[in-house]
Amino acid sequence: MTLYILCFILFLVGVYGVLTRRNLIKIVISLTIMEFSVFLMLVLVGYISGGLAPIVVHPEGSDISVVDPLPQTLVLTAAVIAVATNSMVLALAIRLYKKYGTFDIRKINELKG
Amino acid sequence: MENLLIIILVLMIIAALAAIHAKDLISAVIAQGFVGYGLVICFFLLKAPELALVQIVLETVTLIIILAVIYDSSMKEIGEPIGKRDIVTYSLSFVLVALFLYYFNKAIVGLNPFGEHTLRMSEMYVKEVLELTGSANLVKGVLWDFRGLDTLGEATVLFTAAMSVLVILRISGKKHQLTKK
Incomplete structure (x- = not known):
């Protein structure tokens, strides 16, 4: 249970960063931290103590326990998508920096109204 | 093994806080890299070698992209005294964190303890x-x-x-x- 709680604390650190920082790059970094904590949570839930990595070594002996392959598959999909969306946010940050000369989200205020 | 994971996770939390509060952007990126590679070690310990290999590549790519973005910028964190709007955002974030904690406490009851997962669908x-x-x-x-x-x-x-x-x-x-x- 301690591991789950620590993982959730990592997520909360990310939430705190997204809400309180004013630098666009810091916001992207906080988003990545939130993503990492979600990936780790999924893999933690699928772990079986004493289990092996999900690779078939001996096809006959099926009594060897392996860890759950399904959460790992889903995390593999999600991790690639996370990097793609992050690079999109960073592309937006490049354009905003070229236009305004700053990463401060308070000064990027021409989108208002 | 659980103790080792706990140590790595605590270090990751410290590095995440350091990344959020760093004075310049390069140190923030380095601290974020610490969190990412700590995640790689956790994946290896949790018997997910594929995921660890993919995560190494993706983390390196992310670090390079962020460094390329901030290379031409001033690289300084915006440091201004805390104003009225900051107090609103800080209190909002604390309210959200408390709300998340409340629902997490309710949700964690349904989970199996660590290491005692039962295969259902897989x-x-x-x-x-x-x-x-x-x-x-x-x-x-x-x-x-x-x-x-x-x-x-x-x-x-x-x-x-x-x-x-x-x-x-x-x-x-x-x-x-x-x-x-």
Whole structure:
């Protein structure tokens, strides 16, 4: 249970960063931290103590326990998508920096109204 | 092994806080790299070697992209005294954190304790992946065969993201060119 709680604390650190920082790059970094904590949570839930990595070594002996392959598959999909969306946010940050000369989200205020 | 994981996770939390509170952006990026590579070690310990290898590559790519973005900027964190709006955002974040904690406490009751997961849906995958797909690697067998449509959706999202990066980073639009001259 301690591991789950620590993982959730990592997520909360990310939430705190997204809400309180004013630098666009810091916001992207906080988003990545939130993503990492979600990936780790999924893999933690699928772990079986004493289990092996999900690779078939001996096809006959099926009594060897392996860890759950399904959460790992889903995390593999999600991790690639996370990097793609992050690079999109960073592309937006490049354009905003070229236009305004700053990463401060308070000064990027021409989108208002 | 659980104690080792706890130590790594605590270090990751410290590094995350350091990344958020760093004075310049380069140290923030380095601290974020610490969190990412700590995640890689956690994956190795949790018997997910594939995931660890993919995460190494993705983390390195992310670090390089962020460094390339901030290379031309001032690299300084915006440091201004705490104003009225900051108090609102800080209190809002604390309210949200408390709310999340409340619901997490309710949700964690339904989870099995760490290490005592029971296979439900993937029992069939584990038993029959070698016969049905011919892949000795369970993760790849599930990813490319049983859940191939998910992978197709992933490829769609990747393609859309790449296209939007291209559109956003186009040299310039017509209006911009006019104002430049």
